[in-house]
Amino acid sequence: CGMVLTHLNVHPGECIAVKGTVPPDAKSFALNMGRAGSDLALHFNPRFESHGDTCIIICNSLQGGEWGEEQREPDFPFQLGQDAKICISFNDQELTVAVALPGEQQLKFPNRLGLEAIEFFSVEGDFRVKSIKFK
Ligand SMILES: C=CCO[C@@H]1O[C@H](CO)[C@@H](O[C@@H]2O[C@H](CO)[C@H](O)[C@H](OCc3cn(Cc4cccc(/C=C/CN=C(N)N)c4)nn3)[C@H]2O)[C@H](O)[C@H]1NC(C)=O
Numbered sequence: 001c002g003m004v005l006t007h008l009n010v011h012p013g014e015c016i017a018v019k020g021t022v023p024p025d026a027k028s029f030a031l032n033m034g035r036a037g038s039d040l041a042l043h044f045n046p047r048f049e050s051h052g053d054t055c056i057i058i059c060n061s062l063q064g065g066e067w068g069e070e071q072r073e074p075d076f077p078f079q080l081g082q083d084a085k086i087c088i089s090f091n092d093q094e095l096t097v098a099v100a101l102p103g104e105q106q107l108k109f110p111n112r113l114g115l116e117a118i119e120f121f122s123v124e125g126d127f128r129v130k131s132i133k134f135k
Pocket residue numbers: 025026027028029030043045051058059060067070124125126
């Protein structure tokens with residue numbers, strides 16, 4: 001039910017810079033990127049309180065509609081009610097998610113799909129996008 005961008009053709013070395021706000025009552029949001037909604041190199045899912053998880057970032061891939069093995073990141077830079085700036089880039093080895101607001105944190109996730117271009121990008125759940133820039 002969130003924003004969906006397609007036909008993006010983002011290549012290694014370029015980045016997707018998303019700015020937005022986390023609502024004060026947020027439970028969870030997700031940034032998804034890859035070839036299509038069912039073919040994600042990265043599902044980046046900060047959980048404030050969801051699925052029994054509290055303040056943890058879940059990363060995973062989705063191939064042909066099947067989830068891979070979760071990567072669970074306890075370093076949690078997001079704060080309820082605060083703005084956030086998230087820059088996503090990738091190469092043949094990994095995807096990098098740099099959270100520049102609040103704080104400064106980088107998170108890496110293997111490029112399991114061997115993705116060569118990010119065509120699809122979506123935002124789901126409790127995150128109000130203010131701007132998206134392609135750099
Ligand atoms: C312990 C039992 C077995 O283990 C659990 O098994 C679950 C099912 O596999 C995993 O959960 C799954 O994990 C996946 C990643 O791996 C995806 O995140 C998936 O969600 C897909 C999905 C996305 N979307 C859209 C969306 C995304 C974010 C927020 C909202 C809406 C927020 C509404 N806002 C409110 N209410 N304020 C909506 N919906 N579903 C989630 O179901 C758990 O992690 C896992 N837990 C552990 C500890 O292992």
